[in-house]
Amino acid sequence: MxxxxxxxxxxxxxxxxTWQFVVWIGLAAAVLAWGVYAMILIWWKxxxxxxxxxxxxxxxxxxxxxxxxxxxxxxxxxxxxxxxxGQKKLKxxxxxxxxxxxxxxxxxxxxxxxxxxxxxxxxxxFWHANVHSMLTEVAFCLSCxxxxxxxxxxxxxxxxxxxxxxxFLHHLSHNMHEVMAVFAATGVFLSFFHQGSLGGVSGxxxxxxxxxxxxxxxxxxxxxxxxxxxxxxxxxxTILVTWLTEKIxxxxxxxxxxxxxxxxxxxxxxxxxxxxxxxxxLYWAMVTAPSKGxxxxxxxxxxxxxxIWILIAEIVVCGFLPAxxxxxxxxxxxxxxxxLAVVLAVIGVCINRWVMVLQVMAVPLFTFKDWVMYTxxxxxxxxxxxxxxxxxIVLSLAYRYLPVFPQEKELNPVGxxxx
Amino acid sequence: MTQTNATKYGMxxxxxxxxxxxxxxxxxxxxxxxxxxxxxxxxxxxINWIRVFKISNRKPYPDTEVCYLPMPCxxxxxxxxxxxxxxxxxxxxxxxxxxxxxxxxxxxxxRCFGCRYCMAxxxxxxxxxxxxxxxxxxxxxxxxxxxxxxxxxxxxxxxxFCFHRYQLAKDRAYHEGRHQEPLGENEYxxxxxxxxPAGAMTFGDLNNPKHAVYTLKKNPxxxxxxxxxxxxxxxxxxxxxxxxxxxxxxxxxHEETGSIKRAAANHH
Numbered sequence: 156m157x158x159x160x161x162x163x164x165x166x167x168x169x170x171x172x173t174w175q176f177v178v179w180i181g182l183a184a185a186v187l188a189w190g191v192y193a194m195i196l197i198w199w200k201x202x203x204x205x206x207x208x209x210x211x212x213x214x215x216x217x218x219x220x221x222x223x224x225x226x227x228x229x230x231x232x233x234x235x236x237x238x239x240x241g242q243k244k245l246k247x248x249x250x251x252x253x254x255x256x257x258x259x260x261x262x263x264x265x266x267x268x269x270x271x272x273x274x275x276x277x278x279x280x281f282w283h284a285n286v287h288s289m290l291t292e293v294a295f296c297l298s299c300x301x302x303x304x305x306x307x308x309x310x311x312x313x314x315x316x317x318x319x320x321x322x323f324l325h326h327l328s329h330n331m332h333e334v335m336a337v338f339a340a341t342g343v344f345l346s347f348f349h350q351g352s353l354g355g356v357s358g359x360x361x362x363x364x365x366x367x368x369x370x371x372x373x374x375x376x377x378x379x380x381x382x383x384x385x386x387x388x389x390x391x392x393t394i395l396v397t398w399l400t401e402k403i404x405x406x407x408x409x410x411x412x413x414x415x416x417x418x419x420x421x422x423x424x425x426x427x428x429x430x431x432x433x434x435x436x437l438y439w440a441m442v443t444a445p446s447k448g449x450x451x452x453x454x455x456x457x458x459x460x461x462x463i464w465i466l467i468a469e470i471v472v473c474g475f476l477p478a479x480x481x482x483x484x485x486x487x488x489x490x491x492x493x494x495l496a497v498v499l500a501v502i503g504v505c506i507n508r509w510v511m512v513l514q515v516m517a518v519p520l521f522t523f524k525d526w527v528m529y530t531x532x533x534x535x536x537x538x539x540x541x542x543x544x545x546x547x548i549v550l551s552l553a554y555r556y557l558p559v560f561p562q563e564k565e566l567n568p569v570g571x572x573x574x
Numbered sequence: 575m576t577q578t579n580a581t582k583y584g585m586x587x588x589x590x591x592x593x594x595x596x597x598x599x600x601x602x603x604x605x606x607x608x609x610x611x612x613x614x615x616x617x618x619x620x621i622n623w624i625r626v627f628k629i630s631n632r633k634p635y636p637d638t639e640v641c642y643l644p645m646p647c648x649x650x651x652x653x654x655x656x657x658x659x660x661x662x663x664x665x666x667x668x669x670x671x672x673x674x675x676x677x678x679x680x681x682x683x684x685r686c687f688g689c690r691y692c693m694a695x696x697x698x699x700x701x702x703x704x705x706x707x708x709x710x711x712x713x714x715x716x717x718x719x720x721x722x723x724x725x726x727x728x729x730x731x732x733x734x735f736c737f738h739r740y741q742l743a744k745d746r747a748y749h750e751g752r753h754q755e756p757l758g759e760n761e762y763x764x765x766x767x768x769x770x771p772a773g774a775m776t777f778g779d780l781n782n783p784k785h786a787v788y789t790l791k792k793n794p795x796x797x798x799x800x801x802x803x804x805x806x807x808x809x810x811x812x813x814x815x816x817x818x819x820x821x822x823x824x825x826x827x828h829e830e831t832g833s834i835k836r837a838a839a840n841h842h
Contacts, residue, residue: 201705201706201707201727201728202688202703202705202728203619203705203706207705208616208618208619208705209618209619209693209699209701209702209703210618210699212690212691212692212693212694212701212703213690213691213693213694270689271687271688271689271728272686272687272688272689272690272703272704272727272728272729272730273686273687273688273726273728273729274687276667276685276686276687276688277687279667279669279685279687280666280667280687280689282667283667283668283669283685284666284667284668285663285665285666285667285668287658287663287664288663288664288665288666288691289664290664290666290689290691291666294666356691359663359664360660360664360694360695361653361660361803361804361805362660362695362696362697362698362800362803362805363694363695363697364803445826446802447802447803447824448802448823448824448825448826448829448834449824449826450826450827453824515694516694520697520800520803520824521799521800521821522820522821522824523627523629523630523821527618
């Protein structure tokens with residue numbers, strides 16, 4: 156490591172040589188540049204650069220938005236468990252959960268800015284807000300929650316040794332830590348609504364029988380299911396990213412009992428969610444859809460992609476199976492099974508968001524129309540990869556220069572082999 | 575507010591008369607400055623405010639029958655006819671509006687920021703997105719209608735029941751001191767209806783017994799598209815052929831055509 160970089164590294168931890176870090180960041184930056192090029196192309200030439208059409212007004216980007224927000228749900232739910240429910244053990248992972256949440260939410264907003272036809276009018280959603288629209292609620296809560304995530308991230312940034320040397324910044328970070336429970340509670344409140352509103356986005360579409368759900372007052376069942384699934388699967392994504400970070404850095408960064416505690420809570424959340432989701436699916440299949448003239452299998456046949464397999468994959472393989480592994484002590488203690496369950500849960504929530512966006516658009520509503528299939532353009536794919544590249548860069552910088560993992564020093568006494 | 579006695583403009587299309595000539599589409603393009611592409615073969619991203627579908631009973635020759643079905647925006651009243659049409663309630667920027675004095679669903683192009691949520695909500699695919707900047711060949715720009723604003727790239731547009739004609743008719747009525755009276759049936763007619771050579775399309779106030787649509791919508795063979803979704807459309811169709819009426823909605827295999835409509839009528 157270069158001597159000029161040394162004062163920026165938190166004391167008592169070991170980091171890889173500067174050149175290695177630069178190469179790593181350079182690779183991620185190259186992918187990011189590809190995405191940014193596509194983004195500029197879209198802003199310059201318009202949405203004709205995509206493969207969206209009038210049948211697919213919502214497509215890959217809206218799925219990506221819903222998916223990253225669900226996966227970023229680890230921030231609010233881990234915060235809720237740590238600060239509100241008093242699970243102090245989770246302080247070992249809350250920093251990372253917040254950073255992952257910050258990445259997910261900032262990228263969700265960027266994708267929305269790319270996705271709209273008139274990006275310069277994006278502020279109309281606040282200025283001309285329609286209070287009946289679920290998307291309005293999403294915009295308000297999402298922006299507010301992103302602000303909360305920034306506030307939660309700032310004290311961690313201020314813990315960089317170079318910044319800590321400044322007395323003002325040192326005290327600021329200390330005082331911000333002191334009041335963090337208030338922001339965690341605010342984050343939980345806001346997240347409940349925007350995660351739910353994202354579920355409401357499809358659930359309120361009474362013209363789309365595949366998406367439409369009954370509910371309570373103005374909230375369709377998908378409102379609650381989306382919040383629930385984000386709370387269940389978001390922490391799984393936090394565990395997955397932590398595990399990946401440990402593999403890449405070749406270090407143990409969080410004690411296994413911390414990960415297991417989070418996995419156990421996730422498991423119970425996932426099990427209760429998937430039972431509710433099953434009940435919702437059964438009611439939709441037996442009551443809601445038939446009342447609109449559709450048999451359940453109308454939505455899962457006569458097309459090249461959406462067979463009944465996707466429902467089984469979502470509910471059984473990526474729902475019940477990981478939930479049962481995670482609630483079992485033996486399942487959690489076996490690192491292979493625990494990680495398998497975590498990956499399945501993450502895939503499951505992504506499938507759920509996919510069908511609630513893409514399959515909704517694909518289903519024909521007239522007997523004289525056919526299914527419409529869609530393949531994203533390279534510009535759509537490149538921009539959807541931006542969050543991954545951006546995420547790698549932010550996580551790498553945070554890991555290198557900030558004391559993200561409080562247990563790192565204890566688990567990796569300097570002198571051991573580490574990167 | 576439920577729309578009962580107020581003016582509620584709507585359309586009745588007699589599918590037994592429609593020949594599928596497409597004059598309604600051409601008239602609409604011309605009247606409303608609807609942009610088009612050089613190559614219109616991909617219908618998934620072409621803009622049309624009214625589109626004529628060719629549907630078939632899917633029986634082999636010699637029992638094959640076809641029917642042409644023009645489909646404009648349905649100007650849905652939504653569940654209970656309260657004006658919460660599928661698209662209006664979801665638009666986050668209030669860029670689409672339900673006019674309770676006419677029942678017409680409008681689109682405010684300069685307020686739309688192109689999120690396309692309304693398109694996702696509309697089961698009729700009545701809403702079209704401007705994927706490209708509108709380009710008018712030759713000096714065609716000089717022939718655009720001054721009464722309808724041309725749309726820009728990145729916004730959604732749709733059939734307005736030629737609302738500018740309604741505004742012109744109201745202006746004329748005001749000028750003639752008739753602003754307190756309802757417009758006469760022939761004072762306000764959309765371009766598609768006027769252009770139909772077969773007389774298949776009728777337009778007027780669905781709540782006014784003096785207007786033809788008031789009677790026509792009560793025809794025993796009248797139906798609306800996807801009525802079971804409770805979108806409450808203001809476009810009615812008439813067909814003497816049962817398979818056409820059945821194609822207009824979704825039915826489980828054991829259900830009779832129109833059974834839901836009859837059940838709803840009995841309920842009321």
